[in-house]
Amino acid sequence: MAEVLDLVLRLVLILAVFLVLPLIVGQTEHKVMAHMQSRLGPMYAGGFHGWAQLIADGVKFMQKEDVVPAAADRRIFSIAPAVALVPYLVVLAVIPIGPGLVGTDLNVGLFFVLAVMGVGVLGSIMAGWSSGNKFSVLGGMRSAAQLVSYELPLVLAASSVAMAAGTLSLPGIVEAWEWWWLPWQAIGLAVFFIAGLAELRRPPFDMPIAESEIIMGPMTEYTGIRFALFLLAEYAGIVVLSALTTVLFLGGWQGPLLPGPVWTLIKVFALAFVVIWVRVSYPRLREDQLQKLAWLGLVPLALLQLAITGVVKVALA
């Protein structure tokens, strides 16, 4: 009985984190972007600095009509948002927040996370194709091309950490982490974070969405709650990417004075802030620049990091 209770409690906690953190990140994005662009952002909903804006948005999305275009492939059109969103929820189950504070400690947690995150992109490809709209198909194709190129540096950078820690379990990696891993794995950190941003299709890697040329790509035809699910997937993706980078490269719950989970949250939110900052600062990369960055920039760098990790590991042993 105690075991079942423990499991239920963990699942409820994960669901709560999944529902709350993306909203906070979304609201932070509203405000941070606004202030970086010398404006105020939402100020009225809820009173204090418009804190309830996203909740109000959510209510608005739920009331809107859910339109399915006549030319669309109905079934695939309607399951696509779920395919995009659910993987991020599943991934959260293995990300450790503090010592022992993890949904479940998988022996191959790192591979689980990378594999499941890759599935999320299928949602955007499905949405792009099934909308029956040229712009959406273009967006779907760009998503697919982007995923295929950036998956490789992402996996290579992550395996460098696994090599350093000698384990694929995420809590195991955090336990093995030491401060001098920061300079040692610095290249891997940069490659992982950039490739992760590209995998989330966040600016400056938002070629598949590119609202000024292909009008949100795969999401062009979506309205109401299904569109909201895509938005939620994007913010959940930011949380998952920040949490993963924290766990793999920044030592997760390790830090002086404050308790472990607080450190994890601080690091996650600092990275989420960087994600927003990058969005405001950089112009969108063109498709050929995107591919060039992945194949000529990130892949060789990730291989270099693997070599460095291997050499140091052998020298220390």
Added chain:
Amino acid sequence: MNEAPSYLSPTGHEIVFLLLGVVAVGAALLVVTTRQVVHAALWLVVCLGALAGCYLVLTAEFVAWVQVLIYVGAVVVLLLFGIMLTRAPIGRSADLNSGNRVVAAVVALATAVVLVTVVADGFRHAYVDLSPAGPVKQGTAEAVGAAVFRYWVLPFEALSVLLLAALIGAIVLSRTDIRGR
């Protein structure tokens, strides 16, 4: 290898394994019978996912997630990209049936028969205890790594050479400044 318990009282694991097998075979049949190209690719996702589920039930965690990462995350995405780049109409296409389908069905059935007989004959009385308390922990990354790099190094290296050859071939094919003689 212990004595096999009776087939008449299947455990929960065995039932789940069978159900996943049914899903995999059903999805595979839909891949070749559906009249919509993109649906075929998406049924392939279901099929490969069910296969990964089978690996999981057999406690081969590492292989299961690598399967999802490589096949669902990369191969099918590439496949979808190719389909969308060339021809991906919404709705049914009439000309999807190949003229070779009878031959293909015969070949597929023959392969299945050969594999099933060989595997069933080879492992008829073999029984591996997969329960958590059991003696084998074969599915962990550690066990797979040790097996590949200790006992199966030669096949592994041979496969690497094959992949390298394919890579070089792809580069040669895609570069227009290399001319054939």
